[in-house]
Amino acid sequence: MQKLSFVLICLVWAVVGLAQDQDVKKLHETARTFQQQGDYANAVLVLNRAMQLEPNNLELRKDLAFTYYLQRDFVKAREAAKPLPERPDADVQSYQILGMVYKAIEERKECEKLYKAGLKKFPNSGVLYNEYGEMLWTKQDYTAIKFWEKGIEVDPNFSGNYYNAAKHYYFTYDKVWSLIYGEIFLNLESYSKRTAEIKDLLLEGYKKLFSEANMLSKQETKNPFAAAFLGTMAKSASQTQAGITPESLTIVRTRFVLDWFDKEADKFPFRLFEYQRQLLKEGMFDAYNQWIFGAAQNLPAFQNWTTTHAASYNQFTGFQKGRVFKLPTKQYYQTVASK
DSSP: OHHHHHHHHHHHHHHHHHHHHHHHHHHHHHHHHHHHTTOHHHHHHHHHHHHHHOTTOHHHHHHHHHHHHHTTOHHHHHHHHTTGGGSTTOOHHHHHHHHHHHHHTTOHHHHHHHHHHHHHHOTTOHHHHHHHHHHHHHTTOTTHHHHHHHHHHHOTTOHHHHHHHHHHHHTSSOOHHHHHHHHHHHHHSOSSTTHHHHHHHHHHHHHHHTSHHHHHGGGTOOOHHHHHHHHHHHTTGGGGTTOOOHHHHHHHHHHHHHHHHHHTTTTSOOHHHHHHHHHHHTTOHHHHHHHHHHHHHOHHHHHHHHHHTHHHHHHHHHHHHTSOOOOOTTOOOOHHHHO
């Protein structure tokens, strides 16, 4: 009889625990819906209710701190976020959220200390390298590029480091990495608020690349990959004499792909160029180049192109949205900047 009673008690507690878990999950989903809608007061209210049921739930506490951050209540955000990295179950987001709060209130010394601790615990976190670089950039510390480069090296499928590195290199004499990182970013983050910005940067970057001074500078680079890129691209420079357009860039870049895989691909295997070759073989490279450069060059002309080439453009965009662009970890060639 006692054994039966014990079993019944265990069953009751299991049912109660399951119901509580379901309540917390439902409350958490509700809070995130409020957060996405910009109703931060209700999100905070619901998150606090959920934490009464599960006070040690890391995800709830992270969301509470982040909601306060979005609400721009940085005092409460700091209070909620500061204990997160000290938890034994702290994850990358725990450091990221507190770092965002520190950046917002300009506590740069604390922020830098936090990122160093975070990277010691998570040395392959592209997120933390990106955030660290952005923090340095706010105080005009141009060593930020080393952190973005390291993020690209150790976590090649996180888009933020490519975004920042592409913008950095665009304003330097080195145009190669701005073009490469910018295009990788577009394939990792194809439809965000930052996409149009990088498309403009790529179009202007190619215009600068094909100026005489920049093309001649290919002999001065110490990076073998960059030298190979410039040397291969230079073979088609005559195609740009009438200007840089989506059409002329399609010709140049088609020739580049063919020449690269004829002479350089074995030495420098590279996922971006493999993807370009795949699109070329499947008849989608023209649409891909229009997608990158068309709207940046001339929006009405691009819209007209997508109308007159609807089948080709729809084929490409359907393919693009249905695939995941993923880079391997051992195709990092920017050795000069990372030292």
